[in-house]
Amino acid sequence: MAASSVEDLLARAEEREAERQRSVTVHKELELEFDVGNLLAVDKNPAPRGVGAGCPQREALLRALARDNTQLLVGQLWALPSERAEGGAGPVVARLPDPSTRLPREKPLPKPKPLTRWEQFARLKGIRPTRKKRGTLVWDEAAKEWRRRWGYQRAGGDPSRDWLLEVPDSAHPLEDQFAKKRQEKREKVARNEYNRLRNLARAHRGGAAAAAAELHPTGHQDRSELGRVTALARVSTASVGRFQPRLPKEPRAPQSARGKKRRFGPVLGDLDGEKKRQLELVRSLGSKKTPLDLTRAVNKQLREDEAEAAKAKGKKQGQRGKRGRRQQQRLGGAKGKKSGGAARRGKAGRPGGGGFKGKRK
Structure with missing residues (x-):
């Protein structure tokens, strides 16, 4: 009786050991490709039957396949040289080898931060920093957490929220220190x-600033300037003020103020419009009527002729005015000499006569 019980216990122990061995032993027709550095295992074996869509055992098969592949990957990790961390009292750790598979990055590598002028000068001269740069976070003993060194919710709390304030010796004893603190903060x-x-x-x-100074944003505008500023602000949108709401009695801005928007025909699809434009071009080239506006051309030529004539006349009058006085002076001198000779001749030919006839008194 005792011997049978011992045999049963040994048989059960062997079954449990076999079951444990089966749980860690995986048989594959094709060996997996491992990249332990990336914790990657590539299974090239064909998928088991029943993995297709609609199979009731699909989830169980996929879980079993994932479990077997993970077991093989864990076996590769245990094959690496390992050691105890923290002086033998910590967990077992292993150093992963360099990865052999190049995985793509979601984003490019960050560019190095450019050096400041002082950092460039320090590197050129070989100057090393004497103190470590202070961080933005400090440990707050009251809150028992890391907080910012400055700004909102900084370490140490807001001094204006203190429930107790010390009155300085130089201050009035009845002065409200809390109100003074709030005033200083404002x-x-x-x-x-x-x-x-x-x-x-x-x-x-x-x-x-120069453009803003012309608009006088501090409030010294008249009615016309306010209207001009409103029109400029209205057409400064992407739709050139087309969808901007208007006031009840606001007049519509003229087209010149809003600007003329160029319109272009479609490049493809408008066959009727293209045909119409081509026919109009051929009709204008083949028509006997000249495209030149004769009346407008004649009026333009007449205006140019009148302008040239007025210009030449003014130039001629100007030259005559300069030289006319000299010519008149010469002509006047010649006439004076001639009249003087005739007077002398008349005086010499008539006794006691003068240069003119007159009655004697």
Whole structure:
């Protein structure tokens, strides 16, 4: 009786051992290709029957196949040289070999950050940094977590939310320190906002500030200038103000203010329009009527002739005005000499006579 019980126990132990061996032993017709560096196993064996769609045992077959392949991959990992971490008291670790399969990246490699001017100078001169750069996170003992060094929810909490404040010796004993703290914070926020706006104005002083200065954004506009600014703002959209809502009594802007939008015909598909344009071109080339507007051309030529004549006349009058006085002076001198000689002749030919006839008194 005792011998049979011992034999039964040994038989059961052998069955359990065989079952355990079967759980870690996997037989494959074709050996798998392993890339232990990437924890990758490639199974080239044909898929088992019943894996097709609609098979009731599909999920069970796929789970069994994944389990066998994972078991083979884990066996490859246990074949690597391993050691105990943390001085023999930690878990068993193994160093993976270099991967042999090149996997594609979702995004390109990040570009190295360009050096600043000081970093370039320090590298050129061989200067090494003397202190480590401070991080943005610090440990907050009160909250027991890592928080930002500055800004909202920074480490140490907001001083304005303290439930107890010390009154300085130089302050009035009845002064509200909490109200003073809030006032100082408001002034600090206002000063920071003023500095931010001033920096923006300094940065845009060249281009945008000059354009903004013409529009007087501080409020010194008349009615016409306000209308012009409104029209400019309306047509500054991608649709040139086509879909912008209007005020109840706002007039529609003229086409010149909105700008003329060029229209282009379709390149393909408009056969009727292309045929019509080609027929009009052939008809205009074959017609006897000249495409030139004779009336307009004649009027233009007459205006040009009149302009040339007026120009020549003005030039001639100008030359005559300069030389006319000299010519008149010469002619006047010659006439004076001639009249003087005739007077002398008349005086010499008539006794006691003058150069003209007259009655004696």
